[in-house]
Amino acid sequence: MKFAASLGLRFAAAGVGAIFIAGCSVGKIQQPQYVTQVREGDFEVRQYGARIVAETTISGEWTDAGSEGFRRLAGYIFGKNRRRAKLAMTAPVAQTPQNAGESVKLAMTAPVAQYRENDAWTVAFAMPEGETLATLPEPDDARVVLRERAASRVAVVRFSGRWTDANMKAREAELRRWTSDRHLTVVGEAEVNRYDPPFKPWFLRHNEVWLSLGDDDAQAAPGP
Numbered sequence: 001m002k003f004a005a006s007l008g009l010r011f012a013a014a015g016v017g018a019i020f021i022a023g024c025s026v027g028k029i030q031q032p033q034y035v036t037q038v039r040e041g042d043f044e045v046r047q048y049g050a051r052i053v054a055e056t057t058i059s060g061e062w063t064d065a066g067s068e069g070f071r072r073l074a075g076y077i078f079g080k081n082r083r084r085a086k087l088a089m090t091a092p093v094a095q096t097p098q099n100a101g102e103s104v105k106l107a108m109t110a111p112v113a114q115y116r117e118n119d120a121w122t123v124a125f126a127m128p129e130g131e132t133l134a135t136l137p138e139p140d141d142a143r144v145v146l147r148e149r150a151a152s153r154v155a156v157v158r159f160s161g162r163w164t165d166a167n168m169k170a171r172e173a174e175l176r177r178w179t180s181d182r183h184l185t186v187v188g189e190a191e192v193n194r195y196d197p198p199f200k201p202w203f204l205r206h207n208e209v210w211l212s213l214g215d216d217d218a219q220a221a222p223g224p
Contacts (some may be wrong), residue, residue: 030109030110030126030128030129031109031110031111031126031195032048032049032051032109032126032129033048033049033129034046034047034048034049035047037153040178042157042158042159043155043156043157043175043178044155044156044158045153045154045155045156045184045213046153046154046156047151047152047153048151048152048153048154049151050148050149050150050151051126051127051148051149052126052127052131052132052133052136052146052147052148052149053124053125053126053127053146053147053148053149054073054076054077054124054125054127054136054139054144054145054146055073055122055123055124055125055144055145055147056069056072056073056122056123056141056143056144056145057069057117057120057121057122057123057143058120058121058122058123059119059120059121060120060121062114062121065114065120065121065123066114066121066123069114069121069122069123070112070123072123072141072143072144073123073124073125073144075140075141075144076139076140076141076144077125080139080140080141081137081138081139081140082137082138082139082140109125109126109127109128110195111193111194111195111208112124112125112193112194113125113126113191113192113193114191114192115189115190115191115192116189124149127146133146133147133148152212153212153213153215154191154210154211154212154213155175155178155179155184155186155210155211155213156175156208156209156210156211157171157172157174157175157178157208157209158206158207158208159171159207159208159209160202160203160204160205160206160207161202161203161205161207162202163194163207168192168209171207171209172190172209172211175190175209175211176211179211179213184213184214185213185214186211186212186213186214187211187212187213187214188212190209190210190211191209191210191211191212192207192208192209192210193207193208193209193210194206194207194208195207195208
């Protein structure tokens, strides 16, 4: 993940539901595996391994970019690929691709990530555990790109609540203060990760803001 020094993210409540699959829930779908290095209340430092993601980049406003990015990626996982392989919303499904003798089993994953790179937004889905660039079907849409995301170390704040500009920015500010108190080097902009559909009650939602950490940091120490 590439990040820049200042944040300036804008989070919008209107239209956010368009970037979620109706019916999915974090308890039924895969998440990328990680190791928790530090946990203090709602704050964590996590180490993620390398993983394959499907991503697309869109210029424009936060909400519009998120909605369009999700549509492109959803098209890919629901069959707009060279093998016509489909991913289920809540569980793996085996399907025989057209013009192929092998079956393909993939699973929907969480969370949906969105972050800023230069003047555009990137929306990304992590691909199921065990998939590689060689095993995944090629997207029909050239704007959808499969790539390997390198192992990363991130600071995370987890929270429930509505997807409002004020709520997101407040949590991000808390996370930046937490990392500063622990002398952790933050590299650039934040990544917003959402795990739930919009119809889930706001007080039960699982949301996270991530900040990428520099590789040269020592193990995070307890704060004051």
